[in-house]
Amino acid sequence: xxxxxxxxxxxxxxxxxxxxxxxxxxxxxxxxxxxxxxxxxxxxxxxxxxxxxxxxxxxxxxxxxxxxxxxxxxxxxxxxxxxxxxxxxxxxxxxxxxxxxxxxxxxxxxxxxxxxxxxxxxxxxxxxxxxxxxxxxxxxxxxxxxxxxxxxxxxxxxxxxxxxxxxxxxxxxxxxxxxxxxxxxxxxxxxxxxxxxxxxxxxxxxxxxxxxxxxxxxxxxxxxxxxxxxxxxxxxxxxxxxxxxxxxxxxxxxxxxxxxxxxxxxxxxxxxxxxxxxxxxxxxxxxxxxxxxxxxxxxxxxxxxxxxxxxxxxxxxxxxxxxxxxxxxxxxxxxxxxxxxxxxxxxxxxxxxxxxxxxxxxxxxxxxxxxxxxxxxxxxxxxxxxxxxxxxxxxxxxxxxxxxxxxxxxxxxxxxxxxxxxxxxxxxxxxxxxxxxxxxxxxxxxxxxxxxxxxxxxxxxxxxxxxxxxxxxxxxxxxxxxxxxxxxxxxxxxxxxxxxxxxxxxxxx
Ligand code: FES
Numbered sequence: 001x002x003x004x005x006x007x008x009x010x011x012x013x014x015x016x017x018x019x020x021x022x023x024x025x026x027x028x029x030x031x032x033x034x035x036x037x038x039x040x041x042x043x044x045x046x047x048x049x050x051x052x053x054x055x056x057x058x059x060x061x062x063x064x065x066x067x068x069x070x071x072x073x074x075x076x077x078x079x080x081x082x083x084x085x086x087x088x089x090x091x092x093x094x095x096x097x098x099x100x101x102x103x104x105x106x107x108x109x110x111x112x113x114x115x116x117x118x119x120x121x122x123x124x125x126x127x128x129x130x131x132x133x134x135x136x137x138x139x140x141x142x143x144x145x146x147x148x149x150x151x152x153x154x155x156x157x158x159x160x161x162x163x164x165x166x167x168x169x170x171x172x173x174x175x176x177x178x179x180x181x182x183x184x185x186x187x188x189x190x191x192x193x194x195x196x197x198x199x200x201x202x203x204x205x206x207x208x209x210x211x212x213x214x215x216x217x218x219x220x221x222x223x224x225x226x227x228x229x230x231x232x233x234x235x236x237x238x239x240x241x242x243x244x245x246x247x248x249x250x251x252x253x254x255x256x257x258x259x260x261x262x263x264x265x266x267x268x269x270x271x272x273x274x275x276x277x278x279x280x281x282x283x284x285x286x287x288x289x290x291x292x293x294x295x296x297x298x299x300x301x302x303x304x305x306x307x308x309x310x311x312x313x314x315x316x317x318x319x320x321x322x323x324x325x326x327x328x329x330x331x332x333x334x335x336x337x338x339x340x341x342x343x344x345x346x347x348x349x350x351x352x353x354x355x356x357x358x359x360x361x362x363x364x365x366x367x368x369x370x371x372x373x374x375x376x377x378x379x380x381x382x383x384x385x386x387x388x389x390x391x392x393x394x395x396x397x398x399x400x401x402x403x404x405x406x407x408x409x410x411x412x413x414x415x416x417x418x419x420x421x422x423x424x425x426x427x428x429x430x431x432x433x434x435x436x437x438x439x440x441x442x443x444x445x446x447x448x449x450x451x452x453x454x455x456x457x458x459x460x461x462x463x464x465x466x467x468x469x470x471x472x473x474x475x476x477x478x479x480x481x482x483x484x485x486x487x488x489x490x491x492x493x494x495x496x497x498x499x500x501x502x503x504x505x506x507x508x509x
Pocket of ligand 1: 247464465466467468469482483484485486487498499500
């Protein structure tokens, strides 16, 4: 079998430390074959689901629009926790005690699944069990911390108050969660992909699914000049493509991360989190023999804030508390916040039967992506999975999720109106500076214009092809990001992140 050596690409210009090369065999699929399942997206969710299905005897194929791990798995900060961004107190208020208990079980299952795979396949991916610390810096945060403690105790997640946290930041009160973990996500993912191939699975990289036609129990996914037939489809792409119910239930966010070499050796041998809004997270990873502080945070809604300002703030914070020698890496990544706090996993209610997806993992994609992949496989295999009810896309929690729901959707609605009828930035074409993207008005139409390093202008329609919001320039990743549901496009308008499926229209100036 011929191997192709491919370097992991990511959905942005910044490079994460996990971007290395891998050998993926080139396999040709049979166009007339009807697979049991087509998995769209080769991140941690897709590959976990594909491996489980293939090992259970199903015929499967993974179609990835770019390279394995291109999306958030290639840009994660790779924390593996037993507590989540949605606290167990919040989960209990929205889903009751049993719901919160099941959620805690799901988070733990995600961690166990990764650990089990690491052990079973002897994956050399820097997997390490470590304690996690969460600390409060003022009275308000102490209340939050006490609340998190009560919620964790209530669902029997091991936690204790401690007075010694490996951080340089002054704090008032802190919690310790034992049994957390970290790993190198792409080494893990590539190895899982190899096991999947060994089991007879097929991975097609650079294979974008353009559209799907469904009928007579078979879905035909078109890709370029060819098509893939399957009885079921899993969209493991965070947001499934096109307009669907999840657009109104999940909000896209971006998070920022640095890999920093310190002058001293004060690297924490732990995972450490604060309770600021937005919060910061810190851990240590040895990359190419060099210890690095992996420090992240400053999250904001995609397309809403200045990305360079987010990096500048994070750098200032890092330098305030750590003795920085050099910043070796800086990158950002995208995740989706669900309105009621829990992921959406299962069959899509507004598509033909047999089309599934998983999204809304918040900042906990490694655990929740893994466990969601397993849930989706179980749904297709007809296995009972107690978590499938809790995470069902068909659930509706209008009361408890109401405040967040209104906030997120009022914001989306504002963009629908404002973006379509008011130019936010009207600039002359020749004002567009090198390396910068701007929305300008030309002949009464808003145009997304970017001038590359050679001085050439790339001009596109600024109207997102998903539902018509105006895209915003992402300075750091050199992409056009949609503030409504998080679609992203490169400088030539090509889709790099869904739910949009159609490229931005080129504008000839
Ligand atoms: Fe929905 Fe752009 S992603 S309008």
